[in-house]
Amino acid sequence: MGCSASCSGRIVHSDDDKIKDAKIIFVVGGPGSGKGTQCEKVVAKYGYTHLSSGDLLRAEVASGSERGKTLQAIMQKGELVPLDTVLDMIKDAMIAKADVSKGFLIDGYPREVKQGEEFEKKIGAPCLLLYIDAKGETMVKRLMKRGETSGRADDNEETIKKRLDLYYKATEPVIAFYSSRGIVKKIDSELPVDEVFGHVAKAIDGLK
Numbered sequence: 463m464g465c466s467a468s469c470s471g472r473i474v475h476s477d478d479d480k481i482k483d484a485k486i487i488f489v490v491g492g493p494g495s496g497k498g499t500q501c502e503k504v505v506a507k508y509g510y511t512h513l514s515s516g517d518l519l520r521a522e523v524a525s526g527s528e529r530g531k532t533l534q535a536i537m538q539k540g541e542l543v544p545l546d547t548v549l550d551m552i553k554d555a556m557i558a559k560a561d562v563s564k565g566f567l568i569d570g571y572p573r574e575v576k577q578g579e580e581f582e583k584k585i586g587a588p589c590l591l592l593y594i595d596a597k598g599e600t601m602v603k604r605l606m607k608r609g610e611t612s613g614r615a616d617d618n619e620e621t622i623k624k625r626l627d628l629y630y631k632a633t634e635p636v637i638a639f640y641s642s643r644g645i646v647k648k649i650d651s652e653l654p655v656d657e658v659f660g661h662v663a664k665a666i667d668g669l670k
């Protein structure tokens with residue numbers, strides 16, 4: 463949507479215009495790979511806005527809304543919630559921060575190629591995809607440990623297995639899709655957190 467002239471002749475910007483030139487970084491990786499951990503550190507160093515699709519969905523669940531109840535049931539099974547729901551939430555959150563944001567870390571999205579395509583139609587293109595990579599057994603170990611304190615309904619053995627299967631099936635193709643564009647930086651997340659962050663920071667510093 464472009465600008466439109468109001469009665470007074472002023473140019474009125476639509477909400478879409480507010481985010482159309484935003485700097486967008488997708489953060490993709492398996493469950494428990496360390497996406498959230500690295501995003502927190504990026505926020506501290508670069509002041510970017512961190513939007514985790516999972517956090518946005520969990521906030522909706524916590525609100526107690528009818529929609530939240532439906533979402534909770536899906537997440538508990540380790541499945542993906544409907545694309546439109548999550549994309550609308552991300553877009554609204556981006557618009558709300560557009561005036562103050564230096565850039566957006568979109569964590570946990572896209573989970574499938576179609577999500578990436580729809581994001582680009584409705585919002586814009588990413589300049590970087592951080593691929594946070596850890597071995598399956600590492601992710602399971604981290605999630606089981608996180609589950610001791612996270613209170614998350616999906617941090618249990620059965621759901622973790624389903625989330626991992628879905629990651630390999632639906633999300634890994636996202637990485638191949640963006641690799642052909644040359645914007646993927648693969649980050650070894652088996653290393654200690656600060657070393658992983660060193661590589662993340664190098665990738666971000668490489669942006670113009």
Ligand SMILES: Nc1ncnc2c1ncn2[C@@H]1O[C@H](COP(=O)(O)OP(=O)(O)O)[C@@H](O)[C@H]1O
Pocket residue numbers: 491492493494495496497498499500604605607608651652653654655658
């Ligand atoms: N590089 C790392 N080394 C060891 N543990 C890590 C590392 N990165 C993350 N963790 C731990 O693994 C768990 C999952 O990390 P998190 O950032 O929540 O992953 P994600 O958002 O990808 O699911 C957390 O308990 C976190 O402390």
Ligand SMILES: Nc1ncnc2c1ncn2[C@H]1C[C@H](O)[C@@H](COP(=O)(O)OP(=O)(O)O)O1
Pocket residue numbers: 491492493494497498514515516517519537540541542543544545548569570571572573577616625
């Ligand atoms: N982009 C997305 N599309 C559909 N469902 C999503 C989604 N992002 C998150 N969800 C739902 C399904 C996930 O299993 C659940 C938890 O997501 P998450 O918090 O991003 O997990 P993690 O950080 O462990 O990778 O929320």
Ligand SMILES: [Mg+2]
Pocket residue numbers: 497498514516570
């Ligand atoms: Mg996370």
